[in-house]
Amino acid sequence: MSETLTLLYGVMAFMLIAAIVAVETRDLLSSVLCLGALGFGLALVDLIVGAPDLALTQVVVEIFAVVLLIRTVVAREDTTKEFIRDTPHVAAMGAVIMAILLGAYICFQQLTPFGDPPMIMGASYMRAAQQAGATNLVTAVLLDFRAYDTLGEATVIFAAIMGCYALLRTSGKKEHS
Amino acid sequence: MRGMTPIVKTITALLIGFIMLFGFYIILTGHLSPGGGFAGGVICAAGLLLVVLAFGADTVKERMGHNMAVLWEGLGAIGFLAVALLGFITGTFFAHFLPQDVGFSFKLFTGGSILYQNLAIGLKVGAGLFGAFLMLAAFREAERGGRGNGEGDRS
């Protein structure tokens, strides 16, 4: 169990460094690539913890998102000026961060310790899972016990894609003529 | 979009069959091993994204235009709702109306209507993401054509 924890902490440290580099660096292409590294680190965490379903989905989704971002970022001029740091701005940001950390510290005392969740998926789920006929318990939860949530998710994805179509609809017209 | 070199085009033409086959496999055996409709749908969309990148958006728009992507996505959404409403035959919303195998023997037709739900979701997610990316590539091509200045040969 200790090597699992060591691996976990190592990958999380890698993710933190990748996130800091992705947010801070000036070149847009490098920050998008570091975002890809962050996503792959999350897939590694899923594998270490024992959730291969999530790792599979996370890898493919990360590839799609990085390709989308690279195609918008490359070959477009970026004329952003640097951020001017003045004291009220830095003080406000520091106060917000301190408040979040303090709140997290207080809340996490009440949380169950890491590695011992109280939820056992319910005795009724367990008994019904044997009669659901699906051997993959995650799919059984997603499509059999919680099918309403999947219907809601299908609706949200549909709405987002329709939004993309509506925004890109007049692409044939040239606006500079 | 101008597409890429002939090497990339040849390799894509050889590989696209295997990518789509793997995507369909992940969708179909979602209830037996890790995977499911969402992961399989995104894999199929990523394969079609490879085709759009390699051959250019104009070529793909002639063969499989934007209207067909919208049609398949609508069919996927209607299919999912149909599976849900057909559950009224045996009782409540979303009830299983097909027999379920009680012995979980890793066969394909166990699990009632989970298989059809997976298929509908995979179709919907795959077609939707492919259509969005196709419109994005065509929009970028129109924008570059409208501006007219050379921005290098990077696609």
Next chain:
Amino acid sequence: MTHTVLPFVLCVVLFIIGLYAIAVKKNLIKVIIGIIVMHNAVNMFLVLIGFRVPASGPAIAPIMTPEMGHRDEAVRALLSHSVDPVPQALVLTSIVIGLSVVALMVVMALRLHQKYGTFDLTQITRLKG
């Protein structure tokens, strides 16, 4: 205390990095990157809440095998060695929704760049006149 809450605190630190990017950065793409970082932090937090330290051996996926039959204790043993399936299903939902939202944000950024010629937020939100 450290081993029991340190992974959660690291998730909160990742969340704070994303929040900092949204609040401070003036480039539209950096704001999108901040939103993606926050989304990944929340997904990781949900998965780590359901993590159960396996009693013996490595962690396994929650997939039932045929030799388990209908015995309750076999399923219970499987569930005590793997991540709880309910948070896994919710995070699976969340990951794909995140992809659609990223696509929508990228489309909006492209439209803004077409209209204003830059990704700079100070130029875009400047009042004319």
